[in-house]
Amino acid sequence: MRRAAALVLAMACPAAIVSAAAIPFTEPKEPPPAEAAPAGPQQPPPPAYEERQRAAAVNQPLKEDALVLPLAKAAGVVAPQKAPAGAPALGEYGERRTDYIWQLVPWQAAHEEFLQRLAAAKTDDEKFALAAWCAEKRLPECGEFLWRDVLRLYWHGPGHPTYQKALALWLPAAEKHAPPFTFDLPVRGEWYVERDEAGLHRRKHGAAFARNLTVLRNGRRFAGSAGDLAGYFAWNQPFCAIADGIVAKVDDRHPDPPAGRAVGIDDANYITQDCGGGAYAYYGHIKSASAEVKEGQPVRAGQPLGRVGNSGSHGLPHLHFILMDADYFSVPGRYRFEQLSGGRWSARDGADLTEDTFIRPPAAVARPARPAGGGVGGPPPQPDKPAPTKKGR
Numbered sequence: 001m002r003r004a005a006a007l008v009l010a011m012a013c014p015a016a017i018v019s020a021a022a023i024p025f026t027e028p029k030e031p032p033p034a035e036a037a038p039a040g041p042q043q044p045p046p047p048a049y050e051e052r053q054r055a056a057a058v059n060q061p062l063k064e065d066a067l068v069l070p071l072a073k074a075a076g077v078v079a080p081q082k083a084p085a086g087a088p089a090l091g092e093y094g095e096r097r098t099d100y101i102w103q104l105v106p107w108q109a110a111h112e113e114f115l116q117r118l119a120a121a122k123t124d125d126e127k128f129a130l131a132a133w134c135a136e137k138r139l140p141e142c143g144e145f146l147w148r149d150v151l152r153l154y155w156h157g158p159g160h161p162t163y164q165k166a167l168a169l170w171l172p173a174a175e176k177h178a179p180p181f182t183f184d185l186p187v188r189g190e191w192y193v194e195r196d197e198a199g200l201h202r203r204k205h206g207a208a209f210a211r212n213l214t215v216l217r218n219g220r221r222f223a224g225s226a227g228d229l230a231g232y233f234a235w236n237q238p239f240c241a242i243a244d245g246i247v248a249k250v251d252d253r254h255p256d257p258p259a260g261r262a263v264g265i266d267d268a269n270y271i272t273q274d275c276g277g278g279a280y281a282y283y284g285h286i287k288s289a290s291a292e293v294k295e296g297q298p299v300r301a302g303q304p305l306g307r308v309g310n311s312g313s314h315g316l317p318h319l320h321f322i323l324m325d326a327d328y329f330s331v332p333g334r335y336r337f338e339q340l341s342g343g344r345w346s347a348r349d350g351a352d353l354t355e356d357t358f359i360r361p362p363a364a365v366a367r368p369a370r371p372a373g374g375g376v377g378g379p380p381p382q383p384d385k386p387a388p389t390k391k392g393r
Helices: 002-010 047-055 091-099 109-120 124-136 140-153 161-174
Strands: 066-070 081-083 101-106 191-193 211-214 238-240 245-251 270-276 279-284 304-307 319-325 335-341 344-351 357-360
Touching: 047 091, 047 270, 066 140, 081 109, 101 140, 109 124, 109 140, 124 140, 124 161, 140 161, 270 304
Parallel strands: none
Antiparallel strands: 066 081, 066 101, 191 211, 191 357, 211 319, 238 304, 245 270, 270 279, 279 319, 335 344, 335 357
C-alpha cells in the first residue's frame, strides 16, 4: 500500500518519483485503540488548518443515509459501504476521515445494486461496463470512483490505452472537484502562468490542473547568458505556503543542473503540504538545499517554504505547483489574486489560475519591491537560446 501511494505522487510530476519511504501523508490504517494517543505533529496545527478539517463534509454528521466511497489509498482498509444518518461516517477515524473518504453520496436505492455489481467487477472491462451502468442509473460519483480506480492501477503506463480511456472519462468529472476553500498564491510579486504547450499536464491524473509559474521581464525569462541560472528572474525566488497547514514531505537533496539542461525524472526537489480538509499542495522543481521547513512542521499561510530552482526534468527555473486531493489526484483550485488583463489589474477571488496570464497577490498582501531593470509583464515569452535539451514539466 505504501508503494502504491508513493507512485501516485509520481503522477503529479515525472520528476517527483519517490521511494516508498517518502509518503507525504499518513498511511491509512485500522483505527487505533480508544486509549491510544492520536498520531500527528508534535506542535499543534494552526487554527485555520483545524477549521478546514472540521469543516470538511466527511467530518459533518450525516443528515441522511449516505454511500461512502473511499480514497484509492484507503482501498485496502475501507470498502464502499452504506453509512447511517445521525453521525459522521466512519466515526472510528475521527477528523482523519479526510485520509479515508473520497466522497459521501446521499443514499439511493440503486446504490445497493451498485455495491453488489462492484463486488463482482474484477476486470477492467467489467469496471468500464459498470461505469456505463452507473451513467444509465445517474450515479456519476460511482462511475468516477471506478475510473479513479483504473487510473490508480495503471499509474505506471499513462500511454496505455486503458489508462487513456479512463483519463478521458475522468477529466470532465474532475473539473467539478475544486476544494471548497480559497487559497493564497504560492508566490509574491508578479508572475507569469506558463502555457502548457505540449499538453503534458492533461495527460496524467496527477498533474491535470498543474500550473508552471515563472517570472518574465519584457517577455524574457533571463538577462545575460541563457546558461547562467543566476540570470533567470524566477531563480532563487521564495515561494510560500498557500494556507495554514502541516508540511507533509520535504526533498531538497538533488542538485540544480545548468539552465537548458534537463536531468532525470527522479531528480526534482519538492515540498508537499497538507492544507486540511483533504487538500494538499505540491511545490516542485525547488532549489537544492533551500527548504526552510521540516516534515511535520505546522506552517502559516504566506510563510516562506523554500526557493524556486531548476531541479528535475524541465530545464528552466520555475515553480511547478499542483493542488491535489488526498489521493494525489490533481484538482482545480480556488485562489485570491489579481490578474493582468487589457493592461489593468483586476481582482479574482475563488477563481483558478489561467494559463498565459500574469498574476500577483492582492494589493493587501505585501509584495517585494520590483528589482531594478524593469518589471514583469509585457508580451508572452519569446524563445530563449539555447533551448532546453528536454522539455518536461
